Amino acid sequence: MTVLTIRRLGHRYGLTSVLSGVDLDLRAGETLALVGPSGCGKSTLLHVVAGLLEPSEGRVRSTFRGIGCVFQQPRLMPWKHAVDNIALGMKALRVPAAARRRRALEWAARMGLAAEDGRKYPHELSGGMQSRVALGRALAVAPELLLLDEPFAALDVGLKLELYAVLREQVERGGSAVLMITHDLMEAVRLADRIAVMAGGPGRVLHEFAVERPQAARSEAWIHRTTADLMGMPPVRECFGLAPAPEAGT
Structure with a gap:
């Protein structure tokens, strides 16, 4: 099986540790979204997977042939x-x-x-x-593996929806695996099969959620409801620095 495996990954810039103990797996045809606040090491992780950075510790193993990358800056x-x-x-x-x-x-x-x-x-x-x-x-x-760092952030809502459909087609027809970074939890719920929630100081994975419903069956109402449910979960609130959700009835 074609896979990306990340084990105990750590990375430092000088004396500053930006990633620590990251474990992730990604298989062909899957989309894994990384969500978390700015500065938690998401882009560094993507650069390591792309081979642009050598990790300070841990290992990254990929059997995918061909990588496509879209980073925060278009780099044209x-x-x-x-x-x-x-x-x-x-x-x-x-x-x-x-x-x-x-x-x-x-x-x-x-x-x-x-x-x-x-x-x-x-x-x-x-x-x-x-x-x-x-x-x-x-x-x-x-590409068999597509790495995306906030590729839709600068687009209007209508075009986003069009390009979401193009991305889904690439995954469904071509079997590409996608590792994407987004600050938009709703975008992750819309596109991903799994969501890894990261926090900083140094960057680490707090929790991973499976998005069980097939993408074709994700209605707008379901996407909004699921996003709201996730926003009430402690790991998600912790990663974005939010106070614990109030208990029901308070």
Whole structure:
């Protein structure tokens, strides 16, 4: 089985410990959401999984082939048009020029970019458009493992819902595994199969919740109700620095 396994992971920047004792597992076709306050090490964890950082302790083992990454900053090549940025990963995989341009144009359209936007340089695009290009670039290579760091934060609600559907299709049809960071608990309930709640000082996993209902059966009412239920649970309130929920009848 294709898996990502993280065991006793710790990381330090100098003398500051930002992650400690993190254990996580992710299988093909699953989406695992990491939620928690700023500074609890979520982005550092994603960078370690991506191979951009060497952990100070513990181990990360992955049998996935091909990783797609979308980080908090789009990290687009400023000298390339939007469509060429989307095609960048395919070029690294040596997809022929005509095929990668065709696929890049298709992904630009799926990301909600107009034809004229595809011909613009990153500095000519809004922050939301840059985020769409970065997501399209990651999905265009059909990765087995997709790492997402707040990829929808700069988008309006309507476009978020459209791109949520694109992401679900990638998971269902391509069998991709997704490890995503979000500050939006409702987004996690909407998209994830499991939610790992993290806290800082140093970063650690407080609790993991399974989201049992299939995504296709998650109505808006159910998503709102489940999010409210989670917000009343002690590990969730602790991770966001909230006071304990009042007891019923008080």
